[in-house]
Amino acid sequence: MKITGKIPTVKFSEKFKDLIEEQQKLIESIPNRMGGQGNLEIIYQLAEYVRATRAIETGVSYGWSSLTLLLSLNEREGSQLVSTDLPYFSEHSESYVGCVVPDRLKSIWTILPYADREALIDALKILPQIDLCHYDSDKFYQGKMWAYPLLWQALKPGGIFIADDIDDDFAFRDFCEEIDRPPWIVETPFTNDIKYVGILVK
Numbered sequence: 001m002k003i004t005g006k007i008p009t010v011k012f013s014e015k016f017k018d019l020i021e022e023q024q025k026l027i028e029s030i031p032n033r034m035g036g037q038g039n040l041e042i043i044y045q046l047a048e049y050v051r052a053t054r055a056i057e058t059g060v061s062y063g064w065s066s067l068t069l070l071l072s073l074n075e076r077e078g079s080q081l082v083s084t085d086l087p088y089f090s091e092h093s094e095s096y097v098g099c100v101v102p103d104r105l106k107s108i109w110t111i112l113p114y115a116d117r118e119a120l121i122d123a124l125k126i127l128p129q130i131d132l133c134h135y136d137s138d139k140f141y142q143g144k145m146w147a148y149p150l151l152w153q154a155l156k157p158g159g160i161f162i163a164d165d166i167d168d169d170f171a172f173r174d175f176c177e178e179i180d181r182p183p184w185i186v187e188t189p190f191t192n193d194i195k196y197v198g199i200l201v202k
């Protein structure tokens, strides 16, 4: 693989420290506990690296990965993020989906609030070719093996594929074998757990 982009030197968590802290406080005031965030540092650095303008993500929850992508995309004219999310069934969860995203970033964002099997098809109609995708929704093997090829097919050459929680099952490994591409595996350290993110460059 030829590396042509410039790796940003500023950490996401430092560059947007105040906004992250503010939105963290907002989350603490919400009664509903929803899905945890992906590896925001990796998402931001890779979006900056490919200078992404068109991105699709699956799985929004509070919207941390959406916020991260939007903060990068917003720097480039004509950018668009399309996100799919079937909200959790707990009471009023749908009203908190994407709640950490400030209004000023919403003009370049479309959320499709239903299951991937329909929403991803619609997302790809809006953005048939993308620079980057982040998969973090349906955690079942079958769901991943259904969605990964669709996202991969939509990626432009040199585009970035990011899959969260690849240690849950062998879907990411099997997909990499299927398309015969070597992945990068990145560790996401948490306080009580260690999770892995899979990255592919098309």
Ligand SMILES: C[S@@+](CC[C@H](N)C(=O)[O-])C[C@H]1O[C@@H](n2cnc3c(N)ncnc32)[C@H](O)[C@@H]1O
Pocket: 034, 035, 036, 037, 038, 039, 058, 059, 060, 061, 062, 063, 064, 065, 066, 084, 085, 086, 087, 088, 114, 115, 116, 117, 136, 137, 138, 139, 143
């Ligand atoms: C782990 S959370 C996403 C976290 C988010 N990417 C972040 O970094 O902040 C997973 C989300 O995917 C949604 N989800 C689960 N299964 C889904 C499906 N089949 N289609 C669409 N969304 C789904 C859940 O309701 C939840 O909001």
